[in-house]
Amino acid sequence: MNIVVTGGAGFIGSHLCEALLCSGNRLVVIDNFNDFYNPDIKRRNIKEILHMMKKNNIPEDNLRLYEYDIRDKEAVGKLIGKDIDVVVHLAAMAGVRNSIQNPKLYYEVNVLGTLNILEACKASNVGKIVFASSSSVYGNNKTVPFKEEDRVDFPISPYAATKKSGELMCYTYHLLYSFNIASLRFFTVYGPRQRPDLAIHKFTEKIFNGEDIPIYGDGTTKRDYTYISDIVDGILKAIEWVNKNENSYEIFNLGESRTISLNFMIDTIQNTIGEKAKKKMLPMQGGDVNITYADITKAKQMLGYNPSMQFEAGIENFIEWYRRVNGR
Numbered sequence: 001m002n003i004v005v006t007g008g009a010g011f012i013g014s015h016l017c018e019a020l021l022c023s024g025n026r027l028v029v030i031d032n033f034n035d036f037y038n039p040d041i042k043r044r045n046i047k048e049i050l051h052m053m054k055k056n057n058i059p060e061d062n063l064r065l066y067e068y069d070i071r072d073k074e075a076v077g078k079l080i081g082k083d084i085d086v087v088v089h090l091a092a093m094a095g096v097r098n099s100i101q102n103p104k105l106y107y108e109v110n111v112l113g114t115l116n117i118l119e120a121c122k123a124s125n126v127g128k129i130v131f132a133s134s135s136s137v138y139g140n141n142k143t144v145p146f147k148e149e150d151r152v153d154f155p156i157s158p159y160a161a162t163k164k165s166g167e168l169m170c171y172t173y174h175l176l177y178s179f180n181i182a183s184l185r186f187f188t189v190y191g192p193r194q195r196p197d198l199a200i201h202k203f204t205e206k207i208f209n210g211e212d213i214p215i216y217g218d219g220t221t222k223r224d225y226t227y228i229s230d231i232v233d234g235i236l237k238a239i240e241w242v243n244k245n246e247n248s249y250e251i252f253n254l255g256e257s258r259t260i261s262l263n264f265m266i267d268t269i270q271n272t273i274g275e276k277a278k279k280k281m282l283p284m285q286g287g288d289v290n291i292t293y294a295d296i297t298k299a300k301q302m303l304g305y306n307p308s309m310q311f312e313a314g315i316e317n318f319i320e321w322y323r324r325v326n327g328r
Contacts, residue, residue, distance in 0.1 A: 002027075003020060003027055003088060004087045005030070006090055008030065009031035010031065012132070012186070013090045014193060015228050018052050020236075021049070022052075037195055037197055038196070046065065050063075066079060070114075071112060087121055088132075091109075093106045093109040093159070096287040097285060099158040100158060100286060106162050111162050114166045121173070127178060127180055128181075129182075131181060131182070133167050136160035137164045139160060146253065147298075152164055171183075174249035180242040184234065184251075188223045188255075190226070199262075200315070204269055204319065212280040214280050214282050215279050217288075219262045221262050222260060222290070223260060225258075230254070230307035233305065233307075234299065234303065238252065241302065241303055250302065254307075256307045257294050259292075268311065
């Protein structure tokens with residue numbers, strides 16, 4: 001297939017691109033390499049993809065990379081042409097806390113940028129889309145585990161609000177133009193290449209450097225940590241689903257359906273590294289939720305999604321990768 005992947009140089013996107021290329025697909029990758037974190041990290045991701053392609057004798061022209069911003073409607077329109085079979089829309093400004101500091105930027109990228117993608121798909125009659133949403137749309141949902149049919153009208157951060165807006169726009173375009181769309185709510189993704197601003201990566205670096213780890217709250221908050229290979233498998237199955245179904249729109253949770261406390265996460269990292277963490281206790285921050293916990297029954301039944309990575313093994317894989325790329 002000919003597949004567009006927005007945000008393809010990022011953490012999730014680069015892993016997805018490798019999997020798609022290994023399956024013989026031809027990719028158009030859009031990424032603006034912004035400075036939310038060091039752009040060199042994304043460029044390293046691309047180098048790893050190119051190395052993988054060479055190693056596996058995958059033709060170089062199966063990957064076309066464009067350094068464009070999805071806020072550029074004209075540029076997006078040129079890349080999503082009539083030869084495209086599926087669009088996987090991962091590009092977004094990420095991060096709950098940063099969205100509180102700069103809500104306008106998050107609105108422009110996550111809402112207007114998504115609108116540009118949908119408009120380009122309409123213009124080129126590309127009706128198969130996988131949209132990356134987020135577990136943050138659930139806010140402080142009182143019922144756990146979180147189910148797709150739960151009401152999500154009370155976001156507690158601008159980031160969450162933009163992701164809910166993206167889901168709504170996708171549904172509207174499905175309704176108006178018969179698009180087949182899968183909106184995927186990712187639950188705290190981790191693994192090799194994880195963004196440096198996320199907790200597991202940040203805490204690992206601070207433990208290696210002997211620095212204090214900021215703990216917001218008492219360490220009992222819980223997250224449904226989802227390993228990158230399980231997320232990629234879920235996206236691949238969602239691509240299959242939009243190809244098989246006509247005029248369909250569904251939301252799917254992609255998580256491990258297991259909660260890990262902040263304290264347990266830190267203990268697992270320090271035990272794997274073999275160094276004691278220095279904890280600095282701080283008040284809870286605005287926008288943070290108490291728990292994320294995915295009910296994945298729907299994804300299992302409709303997609304065949306079946307996450308398998310145990311948290312402890314996933315952390316070992318991440319630490320091994322971190323040591324390798326940082327010479328630790």
